[in-house]
Amino acid sequence: MMNESQLFQLLKNEMLLNYQKHYPYFQGNWKQFSSQDIQNLIDLIEDKQNQRISEKWIYTHLKPETNEKLPRKDMLDILSQFCGFSGWDEFVFKHKNENTFVQTTKKKSNYFWLIGVGLMIVLFIFMWMNKTATDSKTIEIQDEFTQEKIADEDVKVYQIDDDKKVPLKVEDGKATLESVSQETKIRVESPFYKKMEVEVAKSNTENQILLMQPDDYALILKAFMQSDIKDWQTRKVQLQKILADDLEVLVMLPNNLGAEYYNKKEFSEKLIIPTSTIKKMRILEIKNNSEDQIQFIRIKQE
Structure with a gap:
C-alpha cells in the first residue's frame, strides 16, 4: 500500500x-x-x-x-x-x-451493450452539431483610445475551448485561431492593459478587433523606465502617487541566477535617475490595489 x-x-x-x-x-x-x-x-x-x-x-x-x-x-x-x-x-x-483493488470484468448482456452504443452515437451527433468548427479567424489587438496596435511583447493571447487555455502566437499585433467552435473564447492579458475575455465573433468576417482598455499608471511606469527624463523631482512626486506604500517588486535575473526584491522606497530610488540597467528591464506583470495604485510588479532583467 x-x-x-x-x-x-x-x-x-x-x-x-x-x-x-x-x-x-x-x-x-x-x-x-x-x-x-x-x-x-x-x-x-x-x-x-x-x-x-x-x-x-x-x-x-x-x-x-x-x-x-x-x-x-x-x-x-x-x-x-x-x-x-x-x-x-x-x-x-x-x-x-x-x-x-483487483479489477474484475463481467460480461454484459447484449441489451445493455446496444443501449450504450446507441447513447454514444446520439452523444457524438449532438457534439458534432454543436461544435462544428468554422474557418480560421484573426484577432487584431488595439489600444481602445488610440486604435493603434499593441506591441507583441506586451500582450499574451489565449484561446479557450472547453476550459482549456491554449496560448497563441502574436505577430504584428495579431493572433490567428486555426479553428473556432461556438464556445470559443479569447483571453488577452497584459501588464499595461485591463484583462479581457470575450467570445469569438460568429460572423463570417475573417478579422475581429479587440480594443484593450489601458492601465494608465502601468503605462506611466513603463514610460519612466524607457525615457530619459532628467527632472528627478517630478518623477519622485509622480511615483509617490502611482505606487502603493506596500509595493513589492520582483526582478527576475538573467541566466537563471534567481531574483531580487525591492520595496517602494528602493524601487523608486532606482527609477528616479535613468540608467542603462533600468532600460534593460521588461515588465512582465503588474497588479493594482483597490485604489488602482500599483501594488506588485514582476520584471525580467535582460
Whole structure:
C-alpha cells in the first residue's frame, strides 16, 4: 500500500499532466519547470481555485525530485482540487483503493451493450452539431483610445475551448485561431492593459478587433523606465502617487541566477535617475490595489 510520500509524488505527476492540458508544448518534468512555467501554474490555480500559492512554495515542495516532509493539509487540498478532486482526502482514498483493488470484468448482456452504443452515437451527433468548427479567424489587438496596435511583447493571447487555455502566437499585433467552435473564447492579458475575455465573433468576417482598455499608471511606469527624463523631482512626486506604500517588486535575473526584491522606497530610488540597467528591464506583470495604485510588479532583467 502506498504511503503518504508516494501519494504526494503521484499528485505531483497528475499536476504536470493537468498543466500540460493548458500548455501542451511543455513535455518536461518538475526539474525542467522554468520560472515562466511556475508563473503559469500560479495563474491557473488562482483562476481555477481562487487560491494563490507562492513561487517559494513551488520551489520547496514541487521542484524537488523527492520530498522528505509532506506539505500542510490545506496546500494538499488546493493541489488536489486543481487535479479535479474535492481535496487531499478524496485523492488518497481513490488511489489507495485503486492500488489494492483487483479489477474484475463481467460480461454484459447484449441489451445493455446496444443501449450504450446507441447513447454514444446520439452523444457524438449532438457534439458534432454543436461544435462544428468554422474557418480560421484573426484577432487584431488595439489600444481602445488610440486604435493603434499593441506591441507583441506586451500582450499574451489565449484561446479557450472547453476550459482549456491554449496560448497563441502574436505577430504584428495579431493572433490567428486555426479553428473556432461556438464556445470559443479569447483571453488577452497584459501588464499595461485591463484583462479581457470575450467570445469569438460568429460572423463570417475573417478579422475581429479587440480594443484593450489601458492601465494608465502601468503605462506611466513603463514610460519612466524607457525615457530619459532628467527632472528627478517630478518623477519622485509622480511615483509617490502611482505606487502603493506596500509595493513589492520582483526582478527576475538573467541566466537563471534567481531574483531580487525591492520595496517602494528602493524601487523608486532606482527609477528616479535613468540608467542603462533600468532600460534593460521588461515588465512582465503588474497588479493594482483597490485604489488602482500599483501594488506588485514582476520584471525580467535582460
